[in-house]
Amino acid sequence: MCIKKTGVRAAALWASGAILATVTASAQAGYQLNFQEPATKLAREVYDLHMMMMYICGVIFVGVFGVMFYSVFKHRKSSGRTAATFHENTTVELIWTIIPTIILIVMVWPVTKALIAMRDTSSADITIKATGYQWKWGYDYIKGEGEGIKFMSMLSTPREQVEGRAPKGEHYLLEVDNNVVVPVGKKIRILTTAEDVIHAWYVPAFAVKQDAIPGFIRDTSFRADREGIFRGQCAELCGKDHGFMPIVVEVVSAEKYSAWVAEQKARLSVAAEDPNKVWSLDELKQHGEAVYTKNCAACHQATGKGLPPAFPALDGSKIATGSKEVHLDIVLNGKAGTAMQSFGKQLSDTDIAAVLTYERNSWGNKTGDMVLPAEVKAARK
Amino acid sequence: MNIATAANGHVTAHDDHDHAPKGMMRWLTTTNHKDIGSMYLWFSFFMFLVGGCMALTIRSELFQPGLQIVRPEFFNQLTTLHGLIMVFGAIMPAFVGFANWMIPLQIGASDMAFGRMNNWSFWLLPPAALLLVASMFVPGGAAAAGWTLYPPLTIQQGMGMDMAIFAIHILGISSIMGSINIITTILNLRAPGMTLMKMPLFCWTWLITAYLIIAVMPILAGAVTMTLTDRHFGTHFFSAAGGGDPVLFQHIFWFFGHPEVYIVIIPGFGVVSQVISTFSRKPVFGYASMVYAIAAIGILSFTVWAHHMYTTGMPISAQLYFMYATMLIAVPTGVKIFNWTATMWRGSLSFETPMLFAIGFIFLFTLGGFSGLVLAMAAVDVQMQDTYYVVAHFHYTMVAGALFSAFAGLYYWLPKWTGHMYNEKMGQLHFWLSFVFFNMTFFVQHFLGIAGMPRRIPDYALQFTEFNQISTIGAFGFGLSQLLVVYNVISCMRSGEKAPAKPWEGAEGLEWEVPSPAPHHTWEVQPIIK
Amino acid sequence: MSTEHHQESYYYVPGPSAWPLVGSLALFLLAIGAVMVMNKTGPGTLTLLAGFAVLFYMMYGWFGKVIGESESGAYNKRVDGSFRWAMGWFIFSEVMFFAAFFGALYYLRTISVPDLASADNALLWPDFKSVWPSAGPDFKEEWEAMKPWGIPAINTLLLLTSGVTLTWAHWGLMKGNRTQLKAGLFLTVLLGSVFLGFQFYEYGHAYHEMNLTLATGAYGSTFYMLTGFHGFHVTVGTIMLIVMLGRSMKGHFTAEHHFAFEAVAWYWHFVDVVWLFLFVVVYWL
Numbered sequence A: 001m002c003i004k005k006t007g008v009r010a011a012a013l014w015a016s017g018a019i020l021a022t023v024t025a026s027a028q029a030g031y032q033l034n035f036q037e038p039a040t041k042l043a044r045e046v047y048d049l050h051m052m053m054m055y056i057c058g059v060i061f062v063g064v065f066g067v068m069f070y071s072v073f074k075h076r077k078s079s080g081r082t083a084a085t086f087h088e089n090t091t092v093e094l095i096w097t098i099i100p101t102i103i104l105i106v107m108v109w110p111v112t113k114a115l116i117a118m119r120d121t122s123s124a125d126i127t128i129k130a131t132g133y134q135w136k137w138g139y140d141y142i143k144g145e146g147e148g149i150k151f152m153s154m155l156s157t158p159r160e161q162v163e164g165r166a167p168k169g170e171h172y173l174l175e176v177d178n179n180v181v182v183p184v185g186k187k188i189r190i191l192t193t194a195e196d197v198i199h200a201w202y203v204p205a206f207a208v209k210q211d212a213i214p215g216f217i218r219d220t221s222f223r224a225d226r227e228g229i230f231r232g233q234c235a236e237l238c239g240k241d242h243g244f245m246p247i248v249v250e251v252v253s254a255e256k257y258s259a260w261v262a263e264q265k266a267r268l269s270v271a272a273e274d275p276n277k278v279w280s281l282d283e284l285k286q287h288g289e290a291v292y293t294k295n296c297a298a299c300h301q302a303t304g305k306g307l308p309p310a311f312p313a314l315d316g317s318k319i320a321t322g323s324k325e326v327h328l329d330i331v332l333n334g335k336a337g338t339a340m341q342s343f344g345k346q347l348s349d350t351d352i353a354a355v356l357t358y359e360r361n362s363w364g365n366k367t368g369d370m371v372l373p374a375e376v377k378a379a380r381k
Numbered sequence B: 001m002n003i004a005t006a007a008n009g010h011v012t013a014h015d016d017h018d019h020a021p022k023g024m025m026r027w028l029t030t031t032n033h034k035d036i037g038s039m040y041l042w043f044s045f046f047m048f049l050v051g052g053c054m055a056l057t058i059r060s061e062l063f064q065p066g067l068q069i070v071r072p073e074f075f076n077q078l079t080t081l082h083g084l085i086m087v088f089g090a091i092m093p094a095f096v097g098f099a100n101w102m103i104p105l106q107i108g109a110s111d112m113a114f115g116r117m118n119n120w121s122f123w124l125l126p127p128a129a130l131l132l133v134a135s136m137f138v139p140g141g142a143a144a145a146g147w148t149l150y151p152p153l154t155i156q157q158g159m160g161m162d163m164a165i166f167a168i169h170i171l172g173i174s175s176i177m178g179s180i181n182i183i184t185t186i187l188n189l190r191a192p193g194m195t196l197m198k199m200p201l202f203c204w205t206w207l208i209t210a211y212l213i214i215a216v217m218p219i220l221a222g223a224v225t226m227t228l229t230d231r232h233f234g235t236h237f238f239s240a241a242g243g244g245d246p247v248l249f250q251h252i253f254w255f256f257g258h259p260e261v262y263i264v265i266i267p268g269f270g271v272v273s274q275v276i277s278t279f280s281r282k283p284v285f286g287y288a289s290m291v292y293a294i295a296a297i298g299i300l301s302f303t304v305w306a307h308h309m310y311t312t313g314m315p316i317s318a319q320l321y322f323m324y325a326t327m328l329i330a331v332p333t334g335v336k337i338f339n340w341t342a343t344m345w346r347g348s349l350s351f352e353t354p355m356l357f358a359i360g361f362i363f364l365f366t367l368g369g370f371s372g373l374v375l376a377m378a379a380v381d382v383q384m385q386d387t388y389y390v391v392a393h394f395h396y397t398m399v400a401g402a403l404f405s406a407f408a409g410l411y412y413w414l415p416k417w418t419g420h421m422y423n424e425k426m427g428q429l430h431f432w433l434s435f436v437f438f439n440m441t442f443f444v445q446h447f448l449g450i451a452g453m454p455r456r457i458p459d460y461a462l463q464f465t466e467f468n469q470i471s472t473i474g475a476f477g478f479g480l481s482q483l484l485v486v487y488n489v490i491s492c493m494r495s496g497e498k499a500p501a502k503p504w505e506g507a508e509g510l511e512w513e514v515p516s517p518a519p520h521h522t523w524e525v526q527p528i529i530k
Numbered sequence C: 001m002s003t004e005h006h007q008e009s010y011y012y013v014p015g016p017s018a019w020p021l022v023g024s025l026a027l028f029l030l031a032i033g034a035v036m037v038m039n040k041t042g043p044g045t046l047t048l049l050a051g052f053a054v055l056f057y058m059m060y061g062w063f064g065k066v067i068g069e070s071e072s073g074a075y076n077k078r079v080d081g082s083f084r085w086a087m088g089w090f091i092f093s094e095v096m097f098f099a100a101f102f103g104a105l106y107y108l109r110t111i112s113v114p115d116l117a118s119a120d121n122a123l124l125w126p127d128f129k130s131v132w133p134s135a136g137p138d139f140k141e142e143w144e145a146m147k148p149w150g151i152p153a154i155n156t157l158l159l160l161t162s163g164v165t166l167t168w169a170h171w172g173l174m175k176g177n178r179t180q181l182k183a184g185l186f187l188t189v190l191l192g193s194v195f196l197g198f199q200f201y202e203y204g205h206a207y208h209e210m211n212l213t214l215a216t217g218a219y220g221s222t223f224y225m226l227t228g229f230h231g232f233h234v235t236v237g238t239i240m241l242i243v244m245l246g247r248s249m250k251g252h253f254t255a256e257h258h259f260a261f262e263a264v265a266w267y268w269h270f271v272d273v274v275w276l277f278l279f280v281v282v283y284w285l
């Protein structure tokens, strides 16, 4: 076997060179051949681990197939070879059982370390709860600077772009109305959970992916080492619009973060509605339309026709034209086991009153009645 | 191997037509393993085309960003049915077809142990397939929760989900009965002198596969049964409100699912072992260690399931355990790869179509195995889980693995089945086109995955466009190339050159002792192996 | 049929048969019937009934044929060996089926319920305490769990005794005492039926007096799934025993040739063992 060794070694060298070349080229190419540029120490480690795996596997691959292709070219029947008859060799067989085992042990060591570091979510500076809904994310800042901030974050790419009626923007499908803002260099702990089905909170540049499981809290964490906007997507099939619930994290300096927190706090206090405001039907309807487009149209469609039977039509619906109590109940509390979620926790009294009014007086629905914020408030338990 | 009375193997071809029903009824009522094997193979090929057309629809939608061809909810149904149909409708039945045809021939038995049950195993498939395909046309459409059927998404769906659940039950009954038949045949009907350690490797791989099937199909049945009761009878297995847990389903599913992926590949290992040895004109290297390796894979496969669940938030100790156990599987698999290489080493190689597919298999399956190993690294998998990297991984193992090995077996045994040679040139063309287009379709998906493109999405961000386009073009090329094998098989049956009993110079084993095509009844007198 | 001449050969290969096809039709009807019933569309009940009718027709015809072949001496030692392997593997598949549900019970008791009550999840379920039996954090009604030392304990005794009577029947068969065979079988059927009767009563009691239903969270789900599937197996076993009793009365089975009887005995003992596990982990601990 010894003459052939040099050939194999040359092949190995040549191939690892080729792999290296590809990897270097990838850094320059417009499209991506490798991970996104890491933005945390852990993501960098994962990047390196992956490269290590590539090299080890590459070398083994070249070794094995070097031998096999040597045989393919040299041991052909057409070149007059007759077959040898050997068919076992315990020593060789033991060797190629033991060596891979050793390689695996070598590989697994750094991975174990990285994994342990990754799962350490203790002593975070800021804790944010990320709740998956069909199909948007809700964020609650529950500890650290910014405590008390909460908002929903949903896809902001216009429908026209998706349907090809408008040119697609640069961040097509990876843009949301409200970014998650966090300070640079601080350890952020993300608690994930979900309202309806399983979602997953995935931001590649942080090497973070954590399933959001309804009824359970799971957690993950990251410490971004540079400012910027980082984009990810929901990574667990969660129904119709699974492809349309991105995650955008905006990493900013400490000062900018404090400013953002102040701004949010101000927004929250202004938003506290005036319960005594007197609404006219048209005003309510108008406000309701906005709420509807944002929260309901994904399922029930802007036309109110829904996508039956999965998502019922509201146009002509018995519930949306029947008693207010029943209508209020399904919107406030949702319906367990279906995609109809409870909006009571997501929307304010006014929003719910408005959207109900809108539903009862749009398309073919002409009840002419109005649902007032006070009624919603009373209906909440 | 020495066969004393081989010449007698087919003396009793006397009665095969006597009162047997003709026409359609022959196929509906047959108890003959060759008939049933052929039906399995045709069925699986048909389902492969159905599942393939779904894949092409998926790929067409993904040709460019934006929604063009299908609506998102239908896209999810396609993905789900594509996965279910390919795994349960195409690949598994294909190998059961091989088992039916070849195991009795290879061990010198006159038929399978239970002829009628064998027929039932087959005839359960069409109703199950019908349930799956028909579910696309019921209100609410087919199941759209992915072939992994994770709740609570499955709880939300319409009656298509129930149809999928019952289809899975029926498929499960079919494969359990088929496996009991295969195990019993192998353990009880071997010809005198055919000890277990003399059996062709294909029989060995099926022995282990059948064991895996019997062990895990009931688990899947349990999982979908709980889904069914959660949907309709108020149980709370998978809902936190009642103390259950959606992740429980994942544990049960993957306790089935991981052995399942070896169920899909192990018979392919058997086919490839025999093909490599035949065309190297050399016995398989390390027969015994091959057997031990398959057995080791079979056993280890029960201990690694949660590597599909690294991102569910299991305790770190569990993550570490599953990572280590998963990596261990590389060792016996590596043994097989090395043994194949050693089988070729200093052989007298020729490269007919079966051999090309077998080598293509080893080459690409190893790549798929390596990407599996990358996924096994929990810390790295966090980046890859539920992205196209996983899609690339499993198509390397299941298309270039299971499907290519099935093609190798098809070309290898076609002369024995039909009595005619297939068109060699066209077979080779089929291989090369498949090889090239396969890589074009799936290699680029690795890049998509590491760059962060999630799977199961009908629309994607702009930076993923180029690779998706390459992949789609590749998929159409791959699909069209499959027309060659359809044509080749049909023309081989109709007008191929006459095949001798043993068309391959280096082939060994009892199946080559009977004429081609193998008569309706073989080994009515058992051969004696010395 | 073309099967006779196989008889003198080393293995019996049955001739063409339409029963498998009938069986497939039965399962297909059952499946679509069940789908329709569960989704309240179409003629579901009718289809289900038709499915059962076809299924029983198939069983009657197919098993009848097998019994006929067996009694006419078509099956030699090899065939007997095949039956043994096959029944063994079938029971193994049943073991795995139960394993899925026992696994679920284990998981709910030791993982998900404690997890839901852990500090991490206090954000979602602040007042939930981990105790077993549990119906989960969101189950508000009053309910009671099963007590082991009433009917369940009696049922355990019944099943254990039935294992003994069945073995006694087997001894009778082995030594040619047909009366003992029939008496033993009869007693076993009787014990099995009483077991089922008690089980049925217990379910009624649970539903009406204890507010313990399928929908009673984790406990209700696992309790009914495990005992329900077990009860289903006892039912099937009892029917098989009745068939064996009928065949014994007709003079079937000899001391050497009675695998059908043994298969049913294996199955019965398996069902017995499952019950013991059930009794311990579902009722007792």
Ligand code: HEA
Binding pocket: A057, A060, A064, A099, A100, A101, A103, A104, B148, B261, B262, B264, B265, B307, B308, B326, B327, B329, B330, B331, B333, B334, B335, B337, B365, B366, B367, B368, B369, B370, B371, B372, B373, B375, B376, B377, B381, B384, B385, B386, B390, B393, B394, B397, B398, B401, B402
């Ligand atoms: C035929 C099917 C098949 C096969 C054989 C395999 C084989 C393997 N698979 Fe794969 N896998 C799937 C089908 C298959 N898989 C499917 C369908 C999914 C996705 C399901 C879904 O989510 O829908 C999946 C997903 C999947 C995941 C989960 C990914 C995720 O969702 O996050 C993981 C993670 O560990 C994994 C790992 C492995 C490993 C380690 C092997 C190993 O068996 C591979 C072993 C082989 C080798 C390693 C190569 C040869 C070895 C050598 C040459 C020896 C020397 C090598 C070294 C020492 C490095 N697979």
Ligand code: HEA
Binding pocket: B048, B049, B050, B051, B052, B053, B055, B056, B058, B059, B079, B080, B082, B083, B084, B086, B087, B091, B145, B146, B147, B148, B391, B395, B398, B399, B402, B403, B441, B455, B456, B457, B475, B476, B477, B478, B479, B480, B482, B483
């Ligand atoms: C053994 C199993 C198997 C096989 C053989 C295949 C074969 C193929 N698969 Fe499949 N695939 C799976 C198992 C398999 N797949 C599984 C389990 C999933 C996961 C599902 C899930 O997420 O739940 C999946 C998911 C999956 C996805 C991801 C979908 C998503 O995440 O949304 C994609 C996308 O590219 C894909 C593509 C393909 C292609 C192009 C082929 C091709 O190889 C198919 C080639 C065959 C044909 C094309 C048909 C034959 C030819 C003709 C009919 C002639 C006419 C042809 C033309 C006119 C061109 N598959």
Ligand code: CUA
Binding pocket: A132, A133, A135, A198, A199, A200, A234, A235, A236, A237, A238, A239, A241, A242, A243, A245
């Ligand atoms: Cu949310 Cu996918």
Ligand SMILES: [Cu+2]
Binding pocket: B257, B258, B261, B305, B307, B308
């Ligand atoms: Cu796996």
